[in-house]
Structures are given as structure tokens and as C-alpha cells.
Amino acid sequence: MEKVAVVGAGSWGTALALVLADNGHDVRIWGRRQKQIEEINSLHTNEKYLPGVSLPEELRGFTDLQEAVSGAGTILLVAPTKAIREVLGDLTAHLDQPVTIVHASKGIEPETYKRVSEIIEEEVPADKRKSIVVLSGPSHAEEVSLRQPTTVTVSSSDIEEAEFVQDLFINQNFRVYTNPDIVGVELGGSLKNIIALGAGMSDGLGYGDNAKAALITRGLAEIARLGTKMGANPLTFAGLTGIGDLIVTCTSVHSRNWRAGNMLGKGEALEAVLEKMGMVVEGVRTTKAAYQLAQKENVEMPITNVLHDVLFDGKNAKEAVDELMRRSRTHEVEDVSSLL
Numbered sequence: 292m293e294k295v296a297v298v299g300a301g302s303w304g305t306a307l308a309l310v311l312a313d314n315g316h317d318v319r320i321w322g323r324r325q326k327q328i329e330e331i332n333s334l335h336t337n338e339k340y341l342p343g344v345s346l347p348e349e350l351r352g353f354t355d356l357q358e359a360v361s362g363a364g365t366i367l368l369v370a371p372t373k374a375i376r377e378v379l380g381d382l383t384a385h386l387d388q389p390v391t392i393v394h395a396s397k398g399i400e401p402e403t404y405k406r407v408s409e410i411i412e413e414e415v416p417a418d419k420r421k422s423i424v425v426l427s428g429p430s431h432a433e434e435v436s437l438r439q440p441t442t443v444t445v446s447s448s449d450i451e452e453a454e455f456v457q458d459l460f461i462n463q464n465f466r467v468y469t470n471p472d473i474v475g476v477e478l479g480g481s482l483k484n485i486i487a488l489g490a491g492m493s494d495g496l497g498y499g500d501n502a503k504a505a506l507i508t509r510g511l512a513e514i515a516r517l518g519t520k521m522g523a524n525p526l527t528f529a530g531l532t533g534i535g536d537l538i539v540t541c542t543s544v545h546s547r548n549w550r551a552g553n554m555l556g557k558g559e560a561l562e563a564v565l566e567k568m569g570m571v572v573e574g575v576r577t578t579k580a581a582y583q584l585a586q587k588e589n590v591e592m593p594i595t596n597v598l599h600d601v602l603f604d605g606k607n608a609k610e611a612v613d614e615l616m617r618r619s620r621t622h623e624v625e626d627v628s629s630l631l
């Protein structure tokens with residue numbers, strides 16, 4: 292039995308805490324709102340983020356971060372990417388022994404283009420961490436919390452630590468694979484949110500399955516193009532954290548990125564959409580980061596480019612699709628096949 296502190300009591304942190312509690316671990320979850328933590332401890336629910344789900348009674352909530360992480364051997368970090376540096380700043384002060392840090396957040400930081408594991412490396416001193424492990428894959432919290440079959444991947448530069456985390460989470464409903472390609476795993480999980488916004492937008496505009504299949508497929512091509520340029524193994528994008536996560540996020544009504552894109556496609560303004568969502572829509576910030584990174588690395592990312600212009604430069608969504616369809620003719624596979 293491992294003592295695990297889950298830092299972040301949103302949908303994903305709560306669902307993963309449930310998996311760990313099901314596996315018999317001593318799980319504490321940290322959230323910043325007293326009322327929410329009282330609800331988790333007394334009613335064993337988290338209605339805002341996982342309506343209708345009964346949480347294991349053994350799962351204990353804390354608002355005091357020091358109490359939550361005290362004695363924990365593993366920290367599971369599941370905060371929105373934009374809050375990660377702030378949360379890590381507080382967390383580091385309370386670590387009294389080197390811990391395994393698992394993160395399950397999906398995003399890239401604008402301006403620095405850092406992946407979450409790189410942010411952790413920067414913010415947590417080396418003597419306070421045993422290893423950094425990423426957990427990613429096609430996994431909506433709503434289904435995981437109902438114990439529906441789900442597969443994910445864990446990745447770390449330390450394969451033994453990845454296997455340790457695989458063992459923590461794996462059970463008959465939640466199957467965990469390992470992959471040593473941390474760059475590909477993090478980039479696939481982050482960049483798919485951009486394409487999911489686009490898929491939602493396409494549906495919101497009234498376009499059909501052909502358009503969505505095109506977005507998924509050509510989206511994967513540009514994800515792989517940027518990913519391989521950044522050092523990822525191209526085959527990772529054919530796996531759970533690549534095409535797998537792209538499919539689930541572009542086709543599921545659970546996806547916040549798809550839902551936000553859908554409202555944008557129907558003509559709603561970005562600010563109003565984010566206000567209505569009330570949950571993190573990572574794709575917005577990641578679009579900005581990926582757009583900047585692609586410019587810097589001179590990588591062609593046509594879908595990301597037009598989405599950037601829709602989100603941040605007031606481009607009309609239909610015009611964005613027209614622009615993609617009018618691009619000069621090109622081969623389908625030469626850009627990716629040259630990387631294999």
C-alpha cells in the first residue's frame with residue numbers, strides 16, 4: 292500500500308484518486324475550497340466535478356497542503372497547467388523526503404513552450420524528487436469514475452519508476468501501459484486538445500463526419516510533425532497518447548475542449564464560452580503555445596494556425612475552415628513518412 296497525495300480536486304484528480312483508493316492505497320486529496328473538501332469527507336461526493344458519483348469512503352480530503360502531502364511517497368499532480376507553477380511552489384516547501392511525482396495534466400506553457408514534466412524539473416529541487424512520471428491517454432474522468440474500461444500510458448525517463456506507477460494504478464477497469472518516450476507522450480496529450488477544439492467547432496458549424504475525420508487525421512499529421520521535431524518517437528503518436536486520445540477527445544461530448552469548440556462554432560465569443568464551461572479548457576492556452584513553438588521551430592501546423600487566429604485574432608470559424616480547404620495542393624504522407 293502506497294501513501295499518495297492527489298494535488299487537484301477537479302474531475303481528473305478525483306477520478307484518479309478513486310482508482311487509487313479502489314486499489315487499496317492510502318489516498319489523500321487536496322483542494323483549495325473548504326466546502327468542497329467537507330463534501331468529499333462527509334457525503335463522499337464531488338458534485339461540481341463528478342455529479343452522481345459515489346467516492347470511496349476511505350478517500351480523505353484536505354485543504355491544508357502540508358497535511359495532505361505529509362508522509363506521502365507519491366504525489367499525483369492534477370492541476371490545470373496554468374496553475375502548476377504556483378501549486379508546485381507551495382508543494383515544494385512541504386516536501387520532507389524525495390517523492391515520486393506523477394502528473395496527469397495536459398498542456399504546454401506559452402512563451403516558454405515547456406511541457407509539464409519540464410516545469411516540474413524547474414520548480415522542484417532535485418533532492419526533493421525521486422522521479423517524474425507522466426500519466427496520459429484516452430480517459431474521460433466521467434467514465435473512469437464509473438469504472439468503465441479505460442487504457443492509459445505512463446512514461447518516465449526512469450523505466451522502473453514508470454513500472455512502479457503502472458502497478459499503483461492498474462486494475463481490471465483501468466489498464467496501464469508504459470512508454471519511455473516522455474516527449475511524445477506529453478506532446479500527444481497536450482496537442483490533441485487543439486484539434487478537439489477544431490472538431491467541436493466543425494460540428495458547431497454544422498459540418499459532418501467527413502470534416503471531423505479530416506481534422507483528426509490531418510491533426511495527427513501536424514502533431515507528429517511538431518512532436519518528432521521536438522525529439523519524440525513518431526510511433527508514440529500511433530498509440531494511446533496520440534491517436535487514442537485524439538479520437539476520444541474529438542468525438543466525445545465529455546470533452547471540454549470539444550464542447551468549447553462547439554459553442555465557438557455556433558458563434559459564441561471565447562470569453563463567454565470559457566465562463567459557461569466552468570472547467571479547464573486546456574486547448575486554448577496550448578494553441579497559443581503550440582503556435583509560438585511551431586513558428587520558432589519552422590514547423591507547418593495549418594490547423595493550429597487557423598485556430599490560433601479564431602481564438603486570439605477574431606477570425607471567423609467558417610472562414611478558418613475555408614482557408615484550410617483552399618490551401619495549395621500537397622501530398623498526404625511525405626512529411627510524416629520522411630520522419631519514420
Ligand SMILES: NC(=O)C1=CN([C@@H]2O[C@H](COP(=O)(O)OP(=O)(O)OC[C@H]3O[C@@H](n4cnc5c(N)ncnc54)[C@H](OP(=O)(O)O)[C@@H]3O)[C@@H](O)[C@H]2O)C=CC1
Pocket residue numbers: 299300301302303304322323324340369370371372374377378395396397398430431432433569570571573
Ligand atoms: N477531466 C478529464 O477527464 C481529464 C483531464 N485531464 C487533465 O487534467 C488537468 C486537470 O483537469 P480537470 O481535473 O479535468 O480540471 P477541472 O476543471 O475539472 O478542475 C480543475 C481543478 O483545479 C483547481 N484549480 C484551478 N485553478 C487552481 C489554482 N490556481 N490553484 C490550485 N488549484 C486550482 C480547481 O479548483 P476549484 O474548484 O477550487 O476552482 C479544480 O479542483 C488538465 O490539465 C486536464 O487536461 C487529463 C485527462 C482527463
Ligand SMILES: O=C(CO)COP(=O)(O)O
Pocket residue numbers: 397428429430431484487536539540545546547548549571572573
Ligand atoms: O484529456 C482528456 C481525455 O483523455 C479530457 O479532455 P477534455 O479536457 O477536453 O475534457
